[in-house]
Amino acid sequence: MGAAYSIGSLTLDLPPASAWSTRTQTLSVQGGSDGSTFTTIAGSANHTFNPATGNTVAFPAKTARYVRLNFTADTARPAGQLSEVQVYAS
Secondary structure, eight states: OOSOEEEEEEEEEOOOTTTOOOEEEEEEEEEESSSSOOEEEEEEEEEEEOGGGTSEEEEOOEEESEEEEEEEEESSSSSOOOSEEEEEEO
């Protein structure tokens, strides 16, 4: 993003149900305007990626130019996993 925008939608996706089973990942989302100073958009919490609901997790709106994801746990693998990040301006 070339400037700070109001993020209307921030969604994280895993591969579809046929490829991945339900898992819980502990992660936080941060946003910033200069790439070095970040504030919390969503604090560290467990988020369930469930194939029955599209293997997606959505977060609240915020204003940011840069978005950073911090994974700290995953019930299915020893590292955080993600296939797609969708960030849309409001």
